[in-house]
Amino acid sequence: MPRRTLLGLSAGAGIALAAGLTGPRILHHGGRGTGELLRSRTPLPEPFQQPLTTPRVLQPIRTTGDTDYYRIVQRESAAEIIPGVRTPIWGYEGTFPGPTIESRKDRTTVVHHRNELPVPTVVHLHGGHTPADSDGYPTDLLTPAAGWDADHAGHGDHAGGMHDDRARIAHGERDYRYPPQQRAATLWYHDHRMDFTGPAVYRGLVGFHLIRDDEEDALDLPSGERELPLMIADRAFDEHGAFAYPSLDPTLRTTPGVQDAYVEGVFGDVILVNGAPWPVHEVAAARYRLRVLNASNARRYDLTLDPPPPGGAGFVQIGSDQGLLDAPRRHDHLPIAPAERYDLIVDFSRYPVGTRVTVRNRLGAGPTALVMQFVVTRREYDPSRIPRKLSDLPRLTREQATTVREFSFHSGPVHGHAGWLIGGKPFSPDHMAATPRLGDVEIWRFAADVHHPVHLHLVGFQVLTRHGRPPGPYDAGHKDTVDLRPAEAVEVITRFHGYRGRYVFHCHNAEHEDMAMMANFEVI
The missing domain is CATH 2.60.40.420 (Cupredoxins -  blue copper proteins)
Structure with a gap:
């Protein structure tokens, strides 16, 4: 060096x-990263009791010859994350995670966002090859549809509305335009407001955005119910079941930042996958495509399968953040930092029917060493394959x-x-x-x-x-x-x-x- x-x-x-x-x-x-553990103050469920759910795919409100138009309302809602407990969230379409958008390389995607939250937001398509006016620059605020008093919000040298002559401010509603010049990849969208990204994402403003193309379609990869987007995120819960986050200003209106003990980063003690704590999912003895995203604020993971399949190398990596690799790579474990993505194939036919396959986190301890579980329940025909060559x-x-x-x-x-x-x-x-x-x-x-x-x-x-x-x-x-x-x-x-x-x-x-x-x- x-x-x-x-x-x-x-x-x-x-x-x-x-x-x-x-x-x-x-x-x-x-x-496990740079951060401090925030412990929950509400009773937590036993692992592998809640079913894995898959975020719904958002349908366009209209289409033209080369463009698909979508509409998303950002609003307050509540979700049953801990069984029997209602957790307040901020959600795209009122859900956590938000709905998945699927685009094609040869078609423009326009997403119309309406902000019905009490604070401004900014939408960033993470990994998107996007014009600057739709990229989600942190001061390009979308203010609440109900109105926003900037002076009352206390904008200062280091506040969410720091002075920026070039900021593009929209009131209530805004179109984000994503051109079709990008190869197939696992992207995600999330809030990116100046100084308040951490707590806004923690409250639920996050969702998948998948891009598909003809090259990927021709590979006969696992698809349909055998393609699973998996958003891994840690959270902590207060005594009422709400997300616990150490904001200096819980309203997210004026003072940014966290309490001194959490300056390094915030770790939660509950591992969520697609918004469910330590979920379980039944699979056939077949190949599955897992699109894995680390959507945690600060926590790193090192994922492994327990038990490993005979011969090891249970993860076959076919893609990274920006799409397909040139050829598959085989791994026994997968370190993944916040915002990174892996596109993986796991062949559950390597396990006997009845096997419980646990996804573990080698960087965790106690409950944070567990992520989710798959149960191999049946044998089914599997037309998929893993090509030796994926892309140029x-x-x-x-x-x-x-x-x-x-x-x-x-x-x-x-x-x-x-x-x-x-x-x-x-x-x-x-x-x-x-x-x-x-x-x-x-x-x-x-x-x-x-x-x-x-x-x-x-x-x-x-x-x-x-x-x-x-x-x-x-x-x-x-x-x-x-x-x-x-x-x-x-x-x-x-x-x-x-x-x-x-x-x-x-x-x-x-x-x-x-x-x-x-x-x-x-x-x-």
Whole structure:
């Protein structure tokens, strides 16, 4: 590692310790992430009692020759997450998770959002190759349909409505337009409001957005009821059954941030999959496609199957954040950081009928070491296959890069309080950390003090090196989020193509992001 990078990482770790963060826990490479456990104060159910549910697929309200139109209302509701208990949520269409949108590569998708919540929102299609005006820039607020008094909300230097002359404000309703220029992939949409992303997502503003195309359709992968989107998220519950979250301002109107004990990140003690605690799902002895998303605010997972199938390698990875790999990869376990996705095949025909297959989290303890369970109940005909070749993925090379940029991710003071910085600076809409030219290839080097899952808007990328060595076994394919481990440096390479405009990149530990670990880039 270059000496200046090593010194910078050491200094970052020192700042973290000076800020009161616990060194041995957050600097442990195999740890569950950077965060503090928030314990539930309501009786919790036994694992593997609740059935797995799949979010409903949203149907378009109308279609034209090349465009599908959808409508989503963001509103308050209640969900029975803990059996017999009603949990207040903020939901897209009033559900948690929100409905799944399915797009095709050759068709434009327009989603009309109406905000009936008591606070502004911003919708970001995570992983979307999206024009700047529909990307969900954090100050491009969609204010409540019932009205919003910005002055009363107390906008200040570090509040959700920080002054931004370029902000695109919409009142009550807004169209987000997603062009059809993207290959098949597992994307997701979530709230991205300045300084309040963490608590808004925690309350339920999250959903899947799947893109399909002809290339993927031709592969005969498992489909229909044998294709399962799995959104993994941890939560804690208060004594009344509501989501417990340590906001400084529970109304999410004025003061951003969390209580000091949770500056590192918020871990819950209940693992939800598609909104159900430790669910169970019956499967045939056949291949299943699992689209796995880590939608937790801060918690990392390392997933494994118990028992493993005969011969091991129970997970066959066919895709990453941005779609299909070139060829399948086989894994015994899968580390996954917040916002990362894996597209997997699990062949349950490798197990005898009657087997209970538990998905475990190797980074958890007690109930957080459990995720969900599959029960192999029957034998059925299986027409699916796993092709040896999945897709053509041309790789960018170091020689193509016009620029190399370096960014450090570390803790530091933000407006007199503990926070998180990129390149030593807190987020400001006016500061541009990079101005790549449209069509140029660039290499970006990220260096971390503690765990930071780094996400770029607009573009996917390829991992070039990890800690000065070749990419790891989980870095394959095109990604949009890369997991930086403590005191680690990662190089990624990407082409800034498609659209000009202002975008952001940030840590996807939502508490870090809300406490200023975000920066701008503008494609010119």
